[in-house]
Amino acid sequence: MTLAATDRPLVASHDAILLDLDGVVYRGGEAVPGAVEALTAVTEARLAYLTNNANRPPRAVADHLVELGLDVSVDDIVTSAQAIAGVMAHDLPAGSPVLVVGGEGLRAALRERGLVPVADRHAEGVAAVVQGYTPDLGWRDLAEAAYAVQSGLPWYASNTDLTIPTAEGIAPGNGALVHAVGLAVGREPVVAGKPYAPLFEETIERIAPGSPLMVGDRLDTDISGARRAGIASLFVLTGVNSLSDVVNAIADERPDFVGHDLAALHDAHPEVVVDGERARCGSASAEIRDGAIAVTSPGEPTETLRAVVGLGWACRDASGISVTVDATIDA
Structure with missing residues (x-):
């Protein structure tokens, strides 16, 4: 490719x-x-x-983007909470109570689809359990999800991203928490994200x-x-x-x-031309030097990046060996 x-x-x-x-x-x-x-x-x-990220309702996401300076309406936002709620509304009878292990975005999406979010797995008629990201989840929440799944309830998850980027770095995402429950129960959920x-x-x-x-x-x-x-x-x-x-x-x-x-x-994204251990894209070129990809002639930023990636893919496909990128490349 x-x-x-x-x-x-x-x-x-x-x-x-x-x-x-x-x-x-x-x-x-x-x-x-x-x-x-x-x-x-x-x-x-x-x-x-x-x-x-299923934590925030679409309105909250839209408001955040507007605060950042973007012209956004709530209809422009599509969340994994909305997607999994749609899947569940197809699978479950209207009005079904659903145990929610997650945030308000997930509960709001379920209500919009005619399902009833509950916080107690012992509530009458609970038909399924759904798991989504919120930073407030703790061990007891994950344990409740595990107990519910072990009881035979259908299990759904908004998404399975193992990590989430934050202003301070990379943190555990919903997938890491879903994986923890999965290890406990020996099952996999239906996923929408x-x-x-x-x-x-x-x-x-x-x-x-x-x-x-x-x-x-x-x-x-x-x-x-x-x-x-x-x-x-x-x-x-x-x-x-x-x-x-x-x-x-x-x-x-x-x-x-x-x-x-x-x-x-x-x-513009010009064609990448690869010739053995060299590649060029527009005015940029890269080659393999001492076993690593190095930029030999920088062009526009996108051209340079394309030359590096195109050469890397060609080398990886030819050898099957992981390709090293010169540490001096600013990317």
């Missing part, structure tokens, strides 16, 4: 930009540098914000794009999920995964485009 190319700004080829939030638009409460400016400059494509289909299906049904582009910082969720859904993808280096990660990505997690940040939406 090679990187896709376009000789005009990337955004010009797409009528909808589907954006992950954590690590792409913001980190914690603060905007990723340059993100607001890059998104404000998008004028011809619909922007939709997809988040695996990326890379699984329901979150993408919820988004596509809502905005009906003709040529969407998914933008994400995680290869195993954002990029893998887009590939499964047949959606083109842009990977940015502002969140969880690193340049070394994308250079060594397996085929199912390779993006169509790469960029340092959201400014890459407005860049």
